[in-house]
Amino acid sequence: MFEGFSAIYVVYAAAALTGIMIAEACYLLYAGRSDKRTAINRRMKLQENKISQEQVLIQLRKERGLEAGASRFSLDQFRALRTQSGMVMPLPKFLTITSGVAFALALVAIWYGLPLLMGLLLFVVLLPVMPVMVMRSQRNRRLKRFGMQLPEALELITRGLKAGHPVPVAIAMVSREMPDPIGTEFGVIADEVTYGSDLVSALNALFDRVGHEDLPLFVTAVSIQTSSGGNLREILDGLSMTIRDRGKLRRKVRAISTEGRMSAYILTAVPALLFAAIMVLMPQFYQDVWGEAKTWYLLGGSISWLMLGNLIMFKMSNFKF
Numbered sequence: 001m002f003e004g005f006s007a008i009y010v011v012y013a014a015a016a017l018t019g020i021m022i023a024e025a026c027y028l029l030y031a032g033r034s035d036k037r038t039a040i041n042r043r044m045k046l047q048e049n050k051i052s053q054e055q056v057l058i059q060l061r062k063e064r065g066l067e068a069g070a071s072r073f074s075l076d077q078f079r080a081l082r083t084q085s086g087m088v089m090p091l092p093k094f095l096t097i098t099s100g101v102a103f104a105l106a107l108v109a110i111w112y113g114l115p116l117l118m119g120l121l122l123f124v125v126l127l128p129v130m131p132v133m134v135m136r137s138q139r140n141r142r143l144k145r146f147g148m149q150l151p152e153a154l155e156l157i158t159r160g161l162k163a164g165h166p167v168p169v170a171i172a173m174v175s176r177e178m179p180d181p182i183g184t185e186f187g188v189i190a191d192e193v194t195y196g197s198d199l200v201s202a203l204n205a206l207f208d209r210v211g212h213e214d215l216p217l218f219v220t221a222v223s224i225q226t227s228s229g230g231n232l233r234e235i236l237d238g239l240s241m242t243i244r245d246r247g248k249l250r251r252k253v254r255a256i257s258t259e260g261r262m263s264a265y266i267l268t269a270v271p272a273l274l275f276a277a278i279m280v281l282m283p284q285f286y287q288d289v290w291g292e293a294k295t296w297y298l299l300g301g302s303i304s305w306l307m308l309g310n311l312i313m314f315k316m317s318n319f320k321f
Contacts, residue, residue, distance in 0.1 A: 041183030042088075043175060057191040060184065063088040078132070084211040085138040086181055095131060102126035113290040118300075139211070142181050146212050147247060149182040154218065154240040161233045167222065168193045185210060200226055214243050264313040268306060 046056045082091060106123035110116060153174045160170030168190060175187030185206055192202040203219040217239055225232040278285050289295045 040178070041175070041180040041187070043184040043187035053191055054195060057188065057195065060188055080208070080211075081132065081135050081139065083209055084142070085135040086142045087135060087138060098131040098134065099127060102130050114296055115293055118293075118296055143210070143212050146181050146185075146210055147214060147243075149178060150212070150214055150218075151240045151244045151247075153178060153182050153186065154236050154243070158233050158236045158240070161236070167225075167232065168199060181210070214246065217242070260313055260316055264310045267313075268310055271302075271306065 043056060043060060046059055047053070051059075087094065102123055105126060106119045109122055110119035114122070156174050156177060157167070157170040160173050161167070165173070171186050171193075172190040175183050175190055177183070178186070188209075189199075189202045189206055192205065193199055197205075200219070200223050203215075203222055207215045207219055218236075221232065221235045221239055224230065225235065286295075
């Protein structure tokens with residue numbers, strides 16, 4: 001049965017198995033160290049640079065446009081939008097990029113036959129609209145993630161209070177245990193309290209930085225407990241449950257109103273897809289009218305009416321509570 005079987009193959013198999021086990025041991029050793037080195041949020045990443053906690057706070061506020069003189073390039077509402085979007089890119093650089101994209105889109109439209117005056121008008125319209133739309137999109141994504149993290153953060157604070165920690169220490173636990181955006185935001189609260197700010201003012205500043213609609217409940221609860229006393233642990237327990245129930249109701253309403261949003265998506269996609277199909281299958285179909293200014297006026301009017309209809313449908317399917 002074992003005729004022709006050489007012992008050298010056993011040596012080869014043992015060597016291969018040994019190599020695999022050594023490689024796995026090295027990987028587990030590296031992965032374990034990597035997990036320990038990984039910073040869970042941006043505040044902790046800055047702390048790894050061996051700078052003081054005060055410098056970390058200054059850097060975070062500077063990135064969010066909260067330092068003195070940061071409003072030279074923006075109006076108040078634009079500055080608030082930028083802060084709530086969580087964008088850390090310097091504002092001049094961001095405006096330069098969006099302006100370049102707007103200029104490129106206008107050039108492409110002029111290249112495809114749009115009159116020069118209309119191309120300049122398109123550039124003027126896109127110049128302020130594009131940065132606002134980008135930051136609004138970033139803010140909406142950030143608010144959604146923050147809202148999902150907030151009940152868990154309140155439960156973590158509650159557990160800290162049950163263990164006997166004061167409120168600022170319990171808030172600092174959130175900054176060490178939770179990822180962005182809530183980890184860094186609560187870390188800023190902890191640093192502001194450490195360097196002289198009172199807790200209520202730091203929480204009000206948190207609402208200005210984030211803008212989430214559930215934060216006033218948390219700020220009010222802590223303010224009442226600070227001024228008149230009370231069992232903050234029980235209050236935060238109930239608040240966490242309330243925020244979770246609000247989130248469930250919000251998702252339920254969104255699921256019910258999906259039909260309206262899908263109708264808007266379909267009504268928007270059908271003309272665009274039809275136009276794209278005509279341009280691919282019969283590129284000469286609009287060849288005689290591309291140079292006419294009236295064509296672009298009609299297209300602009302059609303797109304405007306389409307966007308207006310979509311806006312009305314989204315308003316009808318969007319419920320605020």
